[in-house]
Amino acid sequence: MVVIIGCGNLLRRDDGVGPLLIRRLWELGPPPGVRLADGGTAGMDVAFQIDGAAELIIVDACRTGAAPGTIFEVPGEELETPPLQAMNLHDFRWQHALAFDRWLLKDRFPKKVTVFLIEAETLEPGIGLSPAVEKAMERLARELLRRVGADAHARGDHA
Amino acid sequence: MDAWTQATMFRGFEIILKGKDPQAGLIVTPRICGICGGSHLYKSVYALDTAWRTEVPPNATLIRNIAQACESLQSIPRWFYALFAIGLTHKKYRHSHLYEEVCRRWAPFTGTSYEVGVVTSSKPVEIYAIFGGQWPHSSFMVPGGVMCGPTLSDITRSISILEYYRTTWLEPVWLGCSVDRWLENKSWSDVLKWLDEKPEHFNSDLGLFIRYCMDIGLDKMGAGPGKYLAMGTYFHPEKYRFPTIEGRNGALISRAGVYDGQEFHDFDQARVREDITHSYFRGESFLHPFEGVTEPLDPAEAEKQGKYTWAKAPRYDLPGIGPTPLEAGPLARQVVAGRPGAEPWQDYDPLFLNIVKEIGPSVMVRVLARMHEAPKYYKRVMEWLKQVDLDEKFYIKPRELPEGRGFGATEAARGALADWIVLKDGKIENYQVITPTAWNIGPRDRFGQRGPIETAMIGTEIENPEDPVELAHIAQSYDSCLVCTVHAYDAKTHKELARFTFGPGGTL
Numbered sequence: 001m002v003v004i005i006g007c008g009n010l011l012r013r014d015d016g017v018g019p020l021l022i023r024r025l026w027e028l029g030p031p032p033g034v035r036l037a038d039g040g041t042a043g044m045d046v047a048f049q050i051d052g053a054a055e056l057i058i059v060d061a062c063r064t065g066a067a068p069g070t071i072f073e074v075p076g077e078e079l080e081t082p083p084l085q086a087m088n089l090h091d092f093r094w095q096h097a098l099a100f101d102r103w104l105l106k107d108r109f110p111k112k113v114t115v116f117l118i119e120a121e122t123l124e125p126g127i128g129l130s131p132a133v134e135k136a137m138e139r140l141a142r143e144l145l146r147r148v149g150a151d152a153h154a155r156g157d158h159a
Numbered sequence: 160m161d162a163w164t165q166a167t168m169f170r171g172f173e174i175i176l177k178g179k180d181p182q183a184g185l186i187v188t189p190r191i192c193g194i195c196g197g198s199h200l201y202k203s204v205y206a207l208d209t210a211w212r213t214e215v216p217p218n219a220t221l222i223r224n225i226a227q228a229c230e231s232l233q234s235i236p237r238w239f240y241a242l243f244a245i246g247l248t249h250k251k252y253r254h255s256h257l258y259e260e261v262c263r264r265w266a267p268f269t270g271t272s273y274e275v276g277v278v279t280s281s282k283p284v285e286i287y288a289i290f291g292g293q294w295p296h297s298s299f300m301v302p303g304g305v306m307c308g309p310t311l312s313d314i315t316r317s318i319s320i321l322e323y324y325r326t327t328w329l330e331p332v333w334l335g336c337s338v339d340r341w342l343e344n345k346s347w348s349d350v351l352k353w354l355d356e357k358p359e360h361f362n363s364d365l366g367l368f369i370r371y372c373m374d375i376g377l378d379k380m381g382a383g384p385g386k387y388l389a390m391g392t393y394f395h396p397e398k399y400r401f402p403t404i405e406g407r408n409g410a411l412i413s414r415a416g417v418y419d420g421q422e423f424h425d426f427d428q429a430r431v432r433e434d435i436t437h438s439y440f441r442g443e444s445f446l447h448p449f450e451g452v453t454e455p456l457d458p459a460e461a462e463k464q465g466k467y468t469w470a471k472a473p474r475y476d477l478p479g480i481g482p483t484p485l486e487a488g489p490l491a492r493q494v495v496a497g498r499p500g501a502e503p504w505q506d507y508d509p510l511f512l513n514i515v516k517e518i519g520p521s522v523m524v525r526v527l528a529r530m531h532e533a534p535k536y537y538k539r540v541m542e543w544l545k546q547v548d549l550d551e552k553f554y555i556k557p558r559e560l561p562e563g564r565g566f567g568a569t570e571a572a573r574g575a576l577a578d579w580i581v582l583k584d585g586k587i588e589n590y591q592v593i594t595p596t597a598w599n600i601g602p603r604d605r606f607g608q609r610g611p612i613e614t615a616m617i618g619t620e621i622e623n624p625e626d627p628v629e630l631a632h633i634a635q636s637y638d639s640c641l642v643c644t645v646h647a648y649d650a651k652t653h654k655e656l657a658r659f660t661f662g663p664g665g666t667l
Contacts, residue, residue, distance in 0.1 A: 009190060010186075010187075010190045011171075011172055011175060011187060011190050011191070019296075037293075038293060038296060040190065040193055040196070040295050040296040041190070041192070041193030041295070041296075042193035042194070042196075042295040042296075043193060044237065044241065044277070044280075044281075045193075045281070045284070045294070045295060048281040060648050061648070062648040062649065062656075063648075063649050064649070064651060064652050064653035064655075064656050065652055065653040065654075066653040066656070066657070066660075070653075070660060071660070071661035072656045072659040072660055072661060073659050073660075073661040074656065074659040075659075078659075079648070079650075079651070081650070092241070093648075095648070095650070103268055104274070104278065116661065117648055117656070119653075124171075125171030125172065125174065125175060126171075126175060127175060127187075140661075143661075
């Protein structure tokens with residue numbers, strides 16, 4: 001099973017791109033063998049969504065200084081961060097969830113983890129994506145469906 | 160010595176909601192938080208139920224109760240093991256004779272109780288998802304009921320998940336006894352007797368926690384104001400069929416109330432005010448939330464006017480005393496649960512009123528109050544699941560009134576949480592949320608009265624000012640909620656990530 005989790009806060013403009021992408025994938029119709037999850041701003045619950053996934057895809061907004069709408073495709077290992085300090089649960093994010101899951105799930109940890117980050121233009125309080133991020137979301141949604149659809153086909157899930 | 164608390168983040172959801180569809184709060188407020196989104200949904204739906212004068216069928220009230228309680232059941236072990244107990248393994252306490260045992264059990268990742276506690280915490284919200292479709296951030300509660308049509312297998316699955324929670328963690332690991340045996344304790348002396356009654360009690364995580372706190376002094380630290388507010392939660396399914404602001408107190412199962420250190424008072428939402436004298440908002444108003452305004456200032460400018468935080472300072476106008484800072488949270492709830500005169504359907508539980516009178520409030524007592532709710536809510540959810548009548552309605556379509564005022568409140572795991580909504584011309588005219596964190600972490604008010612956590616920190620002896628673990632214990636015992644409003648990944652720069660740019664050109 002492929003699990004796709006969109007993370008971020010719908011109330012902070014482009015920060016909501018992850019959950020909105022999940023909604024978009026739902027509208028477009030995910031292929032069999034793909035589970036969609038709206039991770040929102042929960043951290044540890046992202047960790048619990050991962051159990052049972054052979055492949056995991058995480059989508060979040062980022063601010064790295066690149067042009068708004070830039071999409072990064074980063075291997076999970078690059079971003080994984082162990083939550084070893086005494087940590088407020090509100091600070092626990094997917095990058096901690098990945099390390100947490102590697103410990104928790106051991107050999108059930110997904111074989112492949114990919115993180116897609118979309119550069120945000122604005123994180124001001126408000127609802128709705130800026131145009132560049134909206135376009136990037138649409139592009140990524142279609143690309144993800146193409147990839148997981150092709151994978152599902154290869155696995156024979158359409159049978 | 161003095162203390163100031165500062166909330167460093169502005170949260171503009173009240174501004175977002177102005178002028179929107181009345182039901183926008185059901186979508187927006189559960190997104191305020193990644194930890195207690197279900198609680199946000201619960202109170203925002205009651206704000207609309209009261210404004211629209213809906214009829215809520217008993218099944219819907221039961222499902223709402225179950226969902227709210229499951230979120231708290233999740234939060235209890237998760238907060239204890241993944242947040243609070245990690246601080247107990249701090250090297251400052253290495254001289255305690257229990258330190259080695261505490262580290263063996265509660266060290267992050269390697270502790271023997273850490274894994275079972277944290278993993279079991281994910282179970283109760285599976286029940287939430289059975290009814291609510293997803294957790295976090297569900298919007299399945301709507302005015303007039305809930306959007307679900309559960310089957311018998313949903314109920315039996317929920318019961319088995321709840322039993323798993325009890326038999327995997329709650330009884331064997333945490334209590335060391337049955338839920339019913341623990342709930343027989345009605346006083347601090349009962350608790351001490353319980354502790355010595357059996358090795359299983361003494362050596363349970365709860366037994367160890369009590370002994371360790373008394374050894375390292377957490378039973379003497381972080382008393383707080385000693386004045387408490389509970390807005391109450393969970394409704395009797397028949398008594399709140401027609402939700403109104405006036406009828407709310409009498410229909411509650413977990414009661415609302417204020418304890419001023421001497422006496423109890425009925426809770427009345429009309430007595431709530433928010434002071435912004437020291438908050439980064441325009442002016443110095445002291446308004447009821449129906450009249451509340453949210454006009455943010457640039458913090459740098461605001462600081463010139465003696466303002467120091469994004470939190471407002473909620474105050475409760477106590478009859479005969481005036482505006483008073485009050486502590487919200489599990490300790491407040493459990494103290495209010497000790498008020499005599501409960502109706503037969505309401506929770507009466509004298510344990511924490513007795514503990515506060517016998518040994519005073521502290522970090523230890525605040526944590527115990529939160530953990531005490533796990534067995535209580537376990538029993539409640541079990542009852543409610545059995546009361547759901549699968550042949551009856553879960554939703555009654557309401558009339559969408561264009562004008563009105565509503566108030567909805569609940570008890571999130573960390574305390575009283577409420578919405579006030581004003582509708583005009585079929586749109587939201589005003590929306591104000593007061594969170595438990597605002598009650599607890601809010602700043603001084605116009606009278607110079609400190610907020611509860613500010614008070615709790617005064618007089619604390621700090622061994623190492625570079626690493627004030629004592630203050631962390633106090634703040635964490637209130638489980639303040641501050642930082643989950645922005646989520647975007649920002650740990651690596653474009654330079655570091657550029658090699659992972661996706662597709663030709665990267666940007667569109």
